[in-house]
C-alpha cells in the first residue's frame with residue numbers, strides 16, 4: 163500500500179509548512195470543540211447544583227467567558243483550518259494534474275493509443291480528485307485524532323488517572339482497530355467503484371459521440387440498456403458503501419455511548435471524591451470524543467478507491483516516452499528537404515503482421531511524389547514514420563541526409579507541413595484556426611492564403627477573420643475543411659509537405675480545384691501525397707506504389 167501511495171505522500175514535502183499550519187489549526191479546533199462541550203456540561207451542572215442559593219456566590223462570569231471564548235476559537239480555527247487545508251489540497255491536486263500532463267504530453271501516439279480518450283480524461287479528473295482523500299480525510303483525522311487523545315489523557319489525568327487511562331485506551335483502540343475493519347470492508351467495493359466510474363464515463367462518451375449512427379440504425383435502446391447496466395452496478399456499489407458508512411457511524415456512537423457509561427460508572431464509584439459537576443465534565447469529554455472518531459471509518463472505507471485511483475495514475479505516470487528528441491539537434495538548410503528511406507521495416511506493437519519490410523527510396527528536394535496503394539496497405543503509416551509519430555522497427559529515415567532522430571522537435575516540425583486525412587476545425591475564430599499553421603502570420607497573409615485556397619467567401623461575413631468556426635459557429639463542408647487544412651500547411655511554409663488524401667471523398671470538380679491549388683502553390687517544394695485515385699498523373703514527378711509491404715516506383 164505504501165509503495166502505491168508513496169509518490170503522493172512524497173508530494174507533501176513541497177507543502178510542509180502549509181501542512182503543519184493546517185494540522186495546528188485542526189488541533190486547535192478539536193481542542194476548542196472538546197473544551198467547549200465539557201466546560202458547558204460542567205457549567206450547566208454546576209449552576210444546577212448551586213441553584214438559586216448560588217446566585218450571588220457562584221462565579222458565573224469566568225465559565226461563561228470560557229464558553230464564549232471556546233466557541234469563538236472553535237469557529238475561527240475551523241474557518242481557517244478549512245481555508246488552509248482545502249487550499250493545500252487544491253495546490254497538491256493542481257501540482258498532480260500539471261505533472262500528469264507533463265508526463266503524458268511527450269508520450270508517443272503508440273503509448274497514448276493504449277488508452278481511450280474518456281479513460282484518460284477520467285484519470286485526470288476523477289482519479290486525481292480521489293487522491294485528495296489521502297491528505298484531507300486520512301492523514302489529517304488520524305494524526306489529529308492521536309494528538310487530541312494525548313491532550314485528553316493529560317487534561318483528564320490531571321483529575322483522575324484511571325478515567326484518563328480508560329478514555330485513552332478506548333480511543334487508541336478505536337483509532338487503530340476501526341481503520342483495519344473498514345479498510346477490509348470497503349476495499350473491494352472502493353476498487354470496483356473507481357473502475358465502474360471509469361467504465362461508465364467511457365461508455366457514456368461513446369454513446370454521446372455515436373448518437374447519429376445509433377439513431378439511424380435504431381440501436382439507441384440497446385446501447386442505452388448497456389449503459390444502464392453499468393450505471394446500475396456502479397449505483398449498487400455506492401449503496402453498499404453508504405450502508406457501510408452508516409454502520410460505521412452507528413459503531414462510533416456505540417463505542418462513545420459505552421465509553422460514557424463506563425466513565426459514569428467509574429466516576430460515580432468515586433463520587434465522594436469529586437464534586438458532581440466534575441463528573442459531568444468527564445461525561446461531556448467522553449461525548450465530545452465523537453468528534454475525534456467520526457471521520458476515521460469514512461477515511462478507511464474510501465481507501466480502496468484511493469488505492470485504485472493511485473494505481474491507475476501510477477501506471478500512467480511511470481511511462482517513459484519511447485520517442486525522444488534531442489534538446490539541441492542537428493542543423494539543416496532551412497528551405498530544402500530531401501527524403502531517404504533506408505531498409506525500413508515496421509510493425510504496430512503487439513501485431514503479428516508487419517506493415518513494411520525493407521522499404522528503400524529517395525525523394526529529391528522539390529520533387530512531387532504520389533503514394534498509391536490498396537486500402538490498409540500502410541500509406542498513412544509511412545507518412546507517420548516521417549513525422550516521428552511512430553518509430554521504424556528497423557532501418558533509418560534521413561531528411562537532408564541527416565537521420566531524423568538527430569533533429570530536435572522544433573527543427574523537425576519546421577521542416578514539414580502536414581495535411582492530415584481528417585482536418586480538425588477548432589471551436590474558435592477563422593483567424594485562430596489559420597494561425598495554427600503560422601502563429602506570427604499577419605492578417606494580410608491570412609487573407610492572401612484564404613484567396614489562394616479559394617475560401618475568400620468566408621471573409622464576406624461582417625466578422626471577417628473573427629468568424630467563429632467549429633462548434634457553435636459556421637459549419638464547413640468537407641471540401642472547405644480540406645482547404646483550411648491546405649491553408650494551414652501553406653502558412654507553415656515548410657520545404658516538405660506531407661498530404662494524406664487531400665481530395666478524398668470530394669467531387670471531381672472540387673478535387674480538380676484542390677489539385678490545381680497544390681500544383682500552383684507547391685512549386686519548388688517537396689511533396690509526398692497519399693492518394694487513392696489519380697486523376698492527374700502529370701502533376702507528379704514519380705508515383706510510388708505500396709504493395710505487399712514493399713514500394714515500387716512507377
Ligand SMILES: Nc1ncnc2c1ncn2[C@@H]1O[C@H](COP(=O)(O)OP(=O)(O)OP(=O)(O)O)[C@@H](O)[C@H]1O
Nearest residue numbers: 275510513517535536537538539540541542543544
Ligand atoms: N494503431 C494501430 N495499431 C495497429 N494496427 C494499425 C494501427 N493503425 C493502423 N493499423 C493497421 O496498419 C495497416 C496500415 O494502416 P494505414 O492506415 O497506414 O493504411 P492506409 O494505406 O493509409 O489505409 P487507407 O488507404 O484506408 O487510408 C492497416 O492494416 C491498419 O489496420
